[in-house]
Amino acid sequence: MAVNADPDRSPAGALEPVGVRDEATPLDATAPAAPDSSVVSLDAYVRAYVARVRSGDSGLLPVVCGLVLISVIFQVSNSHFLGVANLVNWLQQASLYMVMAMGIVFVLLLGEIDLSAGYVGLVGGAIAAEMLSGTHPWPLGLVIPIALLTTAAIGFGQGLLITRLGLPAFVVTLAGLLGWEGVLLLILGTGGTVPINDKYFTDIATGYFTNLTLSWVIVGALVVIAAFVLWRRDNRRRSSGLVAPPVALTVMKIVAIAVAGTALVLLVNANRSILKVAPIRGMPWFVLEVMGLLLIWTLFLGRTRPGRYIYAIGGNKEAARRAGVSTKWIRTMGFTICSVNAGAAGMLIAGQSGGMATSIDGGQLVLYSIAAAVIGGTSLFGGRGKAIHGVLGGLVIAGIVNGMALTGLSAQLQYVITGLVLLVAVTIDAVSHRRADTTV
Amino acid sequence: MSDSDAIDAVGEDGDTDRRGRPVPTGVPLLELRKLSKHFGAVEALTEVDLQVHAGVVTALVGDNGAGKSVTLKTIAGIHPPDGGLILWEGRPVHIRAPKDAASLGIETVYQDLALCNNLDIVQNMFLGRERSRGIFMDEDSMETAAVETLKSLRTTTVKSVRQTVASLSGGQRQAVAVAKAVMWNSKLVIMDEPTAALGVAQTAMVLAMTRRLAERGLAVIFVSHNFNDVFEVADQIAVLYLGRLVASIPAAHLDRQMVVDLVTTGTTTRAIATSTNQIGA
Ligand SMILES: Nc1ncnc2c1ncn2[C@@H]1O[C@H](COP(=O)(O)OP(=O)(O)OP(=O)(O)O)[C@@H](O)[C@H]1O
Ligand SMILES: [Mg+2]
Numbered sequence: 258m259a260v261n262a263d264p265d266r267s268p269a270g271a272l273e274p275v276g277v278r279d280e281a282t283p284l285d286a287t288a289p290a291a292p293d294s295s296v297v298s299l300d301a302y303v304r305a306y307v308a309r310v311r312s313g314d315s316g317l318l319p320v321v322c323g324l325v326l327i328s329v330i331f332q333v334s335n336s337h338f339l340g341v342a343n344l345v346n347w348l349q350q351a352s353l354y355m356v357m358a359m360g361i362v363f364v365l366l367l368g369e370i371d372l373s374a375g376y377v378g379l380v381g382g383a384i385a386a387e388m389l390s391g392t393h394p395w396p397l398g399l400v401i402p403i404a405l406l407t408t409a410a411i412g413f414g415q416g417l418l419i420t421r422l423g424l425p426a427f428v429v430t431l432a433g434l435l436g437w438e439g440v441l442l443l444i445l446g447t448g449g450t451v452p453i454n455d456k457y458f459t460d461i462a463t464g465y466f467t468n469l470t471l472s473w474v475i476v477g478a479l480v481v482i483a484a485f486v487l488w489r490r491d492n493r494r495r496s497s498g499l500v501a502p503p504v505a506l507t508v509m510k511i512v513a514i515a516v517a518g519t520a521l522v523l524l525v526n527a528n529r530s531i532l533k534v535a536p537i538r539g540m541p542w543f544v545l546e547v548m549g550l551l552l553i554w555t556l557f558l559g560r561t562r563p564g565r566y567i568y569a570i571g572g573n574k575e576a577a578r579r580a581g582v583s584t585k586w587i588r589t590m591g592f593t594i595c596s597v598n599a600g601a602a603g604m605l606i607a608g609q610s611g612g613m614a615t616s617i618d619g620g621q622l623v624l625y626s627i628a629a630a631v632i633g634g635t636s637l638f639g640g641r642g643k644a645i646h647g648v649l650g651g652l653v654i655a656g657i658v659n660g661m662a663l664t665g666l667s668a669q670l671q672y673v674i675t676g677l678v679l680l681v682a683v684t685i686d687a688v689s690h691r692r693a694d695t696t697v
Numbered sequence: 698m699s700d701s702d703a704i705d706a707v708g709e710d711g712d713t714d715r716r717g718r719p720v721p722t723g724v725p726l727l728e729l730r731k732l733s734k735h736f737g738a739v740e741a742l743t744e745v746d747l748q749v750h751a752g753v754v755t756a757l758v759g760d761n762g763a764g765k766s767v768t769l770k771t772i773a774g775i776h777p778p779d780g781g782l783i784l785w786e787g788r789p790v791h792i793r794a795p796k797d798a799a800s801l802g803i804e805t806v807y808q809d810l811a812l813c814n815n816l817d818i819v820q821n822m823f824l825g826r827e828r829s830r831g832i833f834m835d836e837d838s839m840e841t842a843a844v845e846t847l848k849s850l851r852t853t854t855v856k857s858v859r860q861t862v863a864s865l866s867g868g869q870r871q872a873v874a875v876a877k878a879v880m881w882n883s884k885l886v887i888m889d890e891p892t893a894a895l896g897v898a899q900t901a902m903v904l905a906m907t908r909r910l911a912e913r914g915l916a917v918i919f920v921s922h923n924f925n926d927v928f929e930v931a932d933q934i935a936v937l938y939l940g941r942l943v944a945s946i947p948a949a950h951l952d953r954q955m956v957v958d959l960v961t962t963g964t965t966t967r968a969i970a971t972s973t974n975q976i977g978a
């Protein structure tokens with residue numbers, strides 16, 4: 258490297274308000290010491306990616322491989338697995354885990370855990386069910402916000418206990434796991450079930466647009482917007498000399514998004530009815546709900562300051578504190594977001610099963626969702642993870658549940674397989690964590 | 698010796714440092730008065746008096762556990778003091794949180810660097826002070842600024858400012874931490890062993906950079922165990938011994954053996970270069 262220790266050269270650029278360039282400090286573009294922040298070639302990009310994977314940061318690779326593996330295995334044992342009907346069914350089952358796991362990603366990013374999310378979500382669902390049942394049902398426009406706010410308040414309260422009193426998240430949320438199940442039983446009362454007859458509410462989980470053109474319009478618009486944003490951002494970064502992917506990669510990303518969008522529309526527009534008489538086609542609402550949440554949380558984590566602080570706290574809590582981040586509030590916010598997502602998942606569950614019942618297992622729900630987040634690629638050690646990990650991990654978990662049921666394998670075996678998959682995911686996580694730590 | 702005997706030769710008439718500049722007189726930028734800090738039963742700092750002037754590199758030396766890092770953390774708002782006063786430009790201030798220090802213009806390069814391994818260089822340099830446009834952060838402008846600062850420091854060999862800190866070498870991390878501290882319009886830059894992890898070339902670079910900061914009128918507090926570095930860079934040398942400040946003397950009046958004596962025993966029997974200075978009994 259070219260170290261220039263000559264004190265006569267002005268250091269001014271270092272102290273100027275940023276953006277102001279001091280003439281006395283010419284930026285020597287050829288100097289090897291200057292950070293090379295130009296556009297990299299596709300070749301270099303691929304090599305950098307391979308290096309990243311080898312150093313442990315494998316990104317989405319393991320979970321995508323897992324999905325392919327699941328698809329192949331179950332398709333071989335039952336040819337209906339990848340049929341239209343079951344694919345949409347798979348997505349629907351996955352939606353709860355996806356929503357729940359996106360919330361879990363937040364607490365895992367902080368290096369924390371939330372065991373209570375399952376029952377917190379079910380309590381939210383039960384509150385909605387209670388408000389909608391009876392002779393004077395509340396309007397839907399109030400029911401959903403109230404249920405979500407309640408779960409948010411629960412998460413906020415648990416977060417305060419953890420951050421203000423310094424209690425371990427494991428213990429507080431374990432108490433929540435037990436306590437909120439009790440509350441759920443209290444809400445649902447002696448009957449044990451509260452049915453929901455509100456068609457609009459159940460549509461949250463089971464409704465779909467019958468208009469097939471609408472599927473194309475919605476997905477087409479999303480793809481065009483995504484492509485436009487991606488293209489403009491990468492282009493701007495390339496032209497202003499910032500770190501940017503090569504054009505080819507941007508194009509590849511856009512093509513991938515378009516292909517995925519097309520595949521999704523073709524899938525949901527195909528007839529998924531098992532009965533030949535009444536065809537069922539069209540875009541399910543829950544798909545859009547999951548995509549909307551994914552978009553919101555991705556933007557939040559990636560582009561806003563509180564999102565950045567979540568990563569910072571997970572990476573080095575003390576460094577974040579010294580940088581002036583109010584770590585307690587950010588952590589409390591993480592628990593709150595986790596609970597809100599749980600509440601949303603609770604709505605989906607209530608919608609899918611047409612009500613709330615004590616037989617729904619919130620413990621298994623949260624454990625599967627934590628597994629989903631980890632399988633998706635979120636690190637248990639904090640600081641590494643994305644909202645998309647919850648979505649892809651949820652797909653894997655639901656794929657196992659769905660495939661095992663379809664192939665007629667017992668529930669016992671389902672637990673064993675899920676456990677093994679989680680073990681593999683945690684192993685990948687731990688190995689990459691160790692690699693990342695030792696490459697100093 | 699008691700703290701009141703601590704030597705403080707800054708501000709004596711007619712003193713010049715070894716570079717021929719008059720030693721600054723007048724109100725110090727930062728002054729610690731009888732600053733104390735304990736952790737449970739451990740007395741980490743006992744009535745420390747220290748003056749830090751603008752345009753001066755003040756080296757803070759002392760053995761392991763002497764209290765150097767605790768002193769810096771007190772100034773930086775990490776550990777609020779238990780007793781004593783901190784004066785900033787002559788006025789008493791309360792630095793209770795890192796934010797308070799930053800708003801005064803105090804930037805710190807911590808001994809442990811305080812970087813987030815999972816964040817990239819730009820994200821680390823702007824941590825806690827991200828630029829926003831609306832609700833979203835302005836990544837492009839932050840990246841441009843970070844690149845600018847790194848280039849102007851001529852410090853790093855990093856391939857990309859968008860690589861995570863986990864993928865950097867120790868020296869590169871140090872360079873990022875220093876760049877992070879000088880990027881803001883700071884008045885006082887505190888460096889806790891900034892050269893500890895660096896090779897020869899990068900050490901020279903950090904030392905040169907430290908001098909430049911002082912030449913631009915900033916106050917610098919420089920902690921190091923390496924007396925070569927200390928004598929190369931410091932105008933003023935302050936010695937901590939078991940949590941007490943036992944001396945604060947212009948570097949030109951000291952030699953290496955005296956500093957070694959002060960660091961290891963809290964006192965020195967060797968004569969000091971000028972007659973006006975005295976070592977406390
Ligand atoms: N957070 C803390 N809790 C308890 N004791 C502490 C804490 N920080 C420092 N100390 C104690 O305060 C004393 C001074 O520590 P300090 O870190 O300031 O030493 P130092 O001079 O920086 O040493 P080194 O050269 O090893 O960095 C030590 O006895 C140390 O054990
Ligand atoms: Mg120290």
